[in-house]
Amino acid sequence: MARVIFHVDMNSFYASVEQAYHPELKGKPIAIAGNPKERRGIIVTSSYEARAKGVYTTMIVQEALKKCPELILLPPDFQKYREASKAMFTILRSYTKLVEPVSIDEGYMDVTEVAKERHPLELAKEIQLRIYNELDLPCSIGIAPNKFLAKTASDMKKPMGITVLRKREVPEKLWPLPVIKMHGVGESTAKKLESLGIYTIGDLANAHEGLLKEAFGKIGVRLKRRANGIDSREVDPESIYETKSVGNSTTLPYDITEMKDIESTFLKLSGKVAERLEAKNLCGSTITIQIRDCHWNNHTKSKTVQNPIYLKKDLYHEAMELFSKAWDGTPIRLLGVTVSNVMDKKHLAEQLTIFNYEQFAKEEPIYEIIYEMEKKFGKGIIQKGIDVKKKSYASKTSFSKDFLEDLKEEL
Structure with a gap:
């Protein structure tokens, strides 16, 4: 039997949550945005009424107000969005355990087994109506034999759409x-x-x-x-436990060209990324920087290092080295730093190089002692360092990824 995959995509999620909490906002053009007095004030999402007036995500607040003077601007309320997201995924999991959250407002479901008893279209309509009736939130659902086609289908009809996309189509x-x-x-x-x-x-x-x-x-x-409509990826509920990258970016209050400002920004970004890596006990081998210039052109530059890194000073050093090769002198609007190909630090195996072999040579006698003691008292009796579960006070700077921590607590 062919697989039956749903992609459930919440419609204008942040704005819809605000309208659910404040019914008087329904039918009105609203937008969730940063501080409109700063240049960081961009539209995070907008209601369909605002979109009809030409307001779209990433638009500067001032520009959005020109398009739609009656636009109602609201600051983001992440706690409300987290609660709504958890409630939505609870509904999805009541039908199958094979639910894979992708972000705070979308996820895949493998309903192949359920579809043996119920027609997929009937099932999708029920899920859509439950989310709407119980949470007062609209969603679109794509139905297909694989994840790619299901995602494509859910985009075809919004809001409150249900679309079937077969491979032959x-x-x-x-x-x-x-x-x-x-x-x-x-x-x-x-x-x-x-x-x-x-x-x-x-x-x-x-x-x-x-x-x-x-x-x-x-x-x-x-x-x-x-x-060609081919995608063999499984719906994987365990994917919420995988962190593929950790990054941070910032839109600057004004365009910068001075090296001291650039260095200061990269130092702060490297510090935030290092905090998040530390909180998750991760390190990574690929570092990428993002530069958005004053003309909104995006430039990225990446480097894979031999030994995975996680410290602020190392991240900063690599970021600045990449920046020196990537920047053409155009005034900068946004900077970002991301570490990918991440792994748990306890699995870190440093590769010997001409720069660090002396350090390993110094530690060799220690390893010999450990080996002898393990032979006598058992493996693992002595460990290099202790893996302590630290409470993190690091700010959750990547909300679309860190919301997954809430879902882990539910399981």
Whole structure:
């Protein structure tokens, strides 16, 4: 039997939660935004009434008010959004244990077993109505045989849509669309694909695999498979326990070009990332910086280091080294630092290099003593350091990822 996968996507989530708490806001253009007096004041999300007036996510507050003078601006209330998210996932888990949260407002469900007893469309309608009646929140649901098609389907009809997308319908429904419309293809990837003569999803589906592999590596092959409606990924409830990256970025109060301001910003960002890595007991081997200039152009630069890092000073050093190679002198609006390819620090195995072998040589006699004692008293009798569960006071700077901590507590 073919798999039956749902992608449940909450509609205009933050704004909808505010309207659920404050019914007088229903039917009105509202937006969740940062401080409008600062340049950091950007639209986080907006209601469909505001979107109809031209207000969209990441738009500067002042620009949004020009488009929609009657726009009602609200500060984010993350506690309310956390509670609503937990309640939504509780409903999803009442149907199957195979629920994979992706972010605070979306997740996958594998309802293959449930669908043996109930029609998937009937099941989707029930889930949608329960979320709406019990939480007063709208959602869209995509139904498909795999995660990629389910995600694509849920985007097709909003708000309160239910869309079925079968693999055999891919040539008709997806292939005519511009490649930028495909889930997983961003602006830079779309531009690169267009430079190869690939303009539509159909072009991508029929492109030569060797050409894509040469241009994008393994990702190119994966994109071609997705464009053909092929996706073998399982719905994995355990994925909430995996952290793939830790990062932090900041929009600056004004465009900067002075090196002292740049260094100060990277030092703060490195400190915040180091705090979050420490809180999760993680280290990582790939560091990426993001630069957004005054013209809203985004530039990224990455480096994979031999020995995974987690300390503020190391993060700062690598970030500045990358920055010196990436910046062209254009005034900077935003900076970011991300560490990926992360692992638990207790699994860290440092590789010997000409720079650190002396340190290992000094510790060799200690290892010999430990070896002899373990032979006598048993393995693990002596450990290098103690793994203590620390209470973290680090700020949760990546809300869309850190909300998963709440879901772990529920399980």
